[in-house]
Amino acid sequence: MSETVNKAQNQIRQMVLSAISKAQEKGILTQGECNAFSVEVPADRKNGDYSTNAAMVNAKAFRLPPRKIAEAITENIDLTDTYFRQVEIAGPGFINFFLSDVYYADVLFEIRKAGDNYGRCDYGKGKRINVEFVSANPTGPMHMGNARGGALGDCLAAVLDYAGYEVSREFYVNDAGNQIDKFALSLDIRYQQLLGVEIELPEDSYHGEDIIERATEFKQTYGDSYLTKSEEERRRALVEFALPKNLDNMKKAMEKYRIDYDLWFSELTLHNGGELKETIDILKNGGHTYEKDGALWYKNKDIQTEMLLSQGKTQEYIDKLELKDDVLIRANGNPTYFAADIAYHRNKLEKRGFDKAIDVWGADHHGHVARMKGAMKAVGIDPERLDILLMQFVRLVRDGEVVRMSKRTGKAITLVDLLNEVPIDAVRFLFNMREPGSLMDFDLDLAVEQSSQNPVYYCQYAHARICSILAKLEAEGKVIRDCTAEDLALLDSEEERELIRYLSSLGDVIIGAARNYDPAKVTHYAIELATHFHKFYNNCRVSVEDEKLMQARIFLCICTRDTMKSILKMLKVDSPERM
Secondary structure, three states, X not given: OOHHHHHHHHHHHHHHHHHHHHHHHOOOOOOOOOOOOOEEOOOXXXXXXXXXXXXXXXXXXXOOOHHHHHHHHHHOOOOOOOOEEEEEEEOOOEEEEEEOHHHHHHHHHHHHHHHHHOOOOOOOOOOEEEEEOOOOOOOOOOOHHHHHHHHHHHHHHHHHHHOOOEEEEEEEEOOOOHHHHHHHHHHXXXXXXXXXXXXXXXXXXXXXXXXXXXHHHHHHHHOXXXXXXXXXXXXXXXXXXXXXXXXXXXXXXXHHOOOOOOEEEEHHHHHHOOHHHHHHHHHHHOOOEEEEOOEEEEOHHHHHHHHHHHOOOOHHHHHHHOOOOEEEEOOOOOEOHHHHHHHHHHHHHHHOOOOEEEEEEEHHHHHHHHHHHHHHHXXXXXXXXXXXXXXXXXXXXXXXXEEOEOOOOOOEOOHHHHHHHOOHHHHHHHOOXXXXXXXXXXXXXXXXXXXXXXXXXXXXXXXXXXXXXXXXXXXXXXXXXXXXXXXXXXXXXXXXXHHHHHHHOHHHHHHHHXXXXXXXXXXXXXXXXXXXXXHHHHHOOOOOOOHHHHHHXXXXXXXXXXXXXXXXXXXXXXXXXXX
């Protein structure tokens, strides 16, 4: 939270404790230790700017009705040199505090000092967090799930960074295993077909146009020279040719999407570097595996049962889950995706020492969450260090109808199609308008609309409007100067005070978004901030005869502009000065 808000809440706690101590010295309250109490913002500001339940939670300790305790506290409270001008008792014993002019001035001074970095805090205490998101198979184009996952993962990482964590963004490249074998087979058959070989593509292969494109490029480069080579050599060459092209396209798409990964982690390094074998050996040595039908199996059922029992679940509940064991090494000697995934998460949490790993997965991976956490326990890692954010699917909507095909290509709409059609500002903002676990309709018409109905346009317009106000004042010869606390005390209308109070809440919003892994809290804050500003602007003229009031309102405009810019910068959304 902001320094000013934190200071105000601490003052309340100190004042209440001091008042209780004074009341005890006078014999009004019995001696004894005060129970912990909360300091909160009331739902209705008419009940004060802050409220505490100190009297309520100490009724038993002081053996008095809460109202009597509240009276003893308020009679002995000292508001001198604090942010508060008044204290009242409400209802059965709530104690309400009302802010003074000094508080409002200090909020604005703090924002002005921080500039467009306002909202940053040290909640995370520098703990290292790895956020892995998108991680699409490099065997084809990225889809709408990747589009939402990209915006969500990148903005979550930004929120965590603002909240004081040391954050690393990561893309896990699945360049080994079954999907690569299937990729090789699909490319091989398409290559042969292009050369006139009559051969069918199996149903479970990759049938996309992108496979034909890569096979065609390979044919244009090497002609029919690979037709006479062994299947193994031909398929290896096709993958070595096509995979880097696909990966390069992914990197370009992510760059266009304004996502800058700290690491593109290759699954193949786990196989070649020995970490996969090392992880399998840990599972073997821990008694978590067995052999059956020539394959190596992981005792998923035993591990999950143990974890669920420790969480208080009944055996009857566990039996209904119909838990099953998982193959780690197939009978042909090839490791499964699950085996590599265990090694990968061990690499993040143990080898590289992240305090926490956060994975952004599609909702279809729901069943994979518990077994991955169980696998962490099996390799000696606290499962609580792995958090998995499940993201629901997206439907594209145009003219109120669901859209599945691209008008340009006649194929399913890809991430690149979307970024070519819709402003990136809108894509990033709108994909973070809903909680990750919520189903989402992405309205293509709304995304390109330049009106207050478009949330990102509405927020950007508030920023641009402030820039326009300031530019006009300067053009009129008005000199913008710094303000004193006395100047800022003139901001006493309800619209002005509401706007300042809302500005002061950004720190709490950032912390809440980081704690709940929900960047939507930040986009909603930006929209509400724009609403508060427009309400202020429509009711409080900036260019007024009273020079001090004019400067105070200019100061408030600048603070609002910088706060909006801070939020949009966090989301990697532009802050235009003209619209």
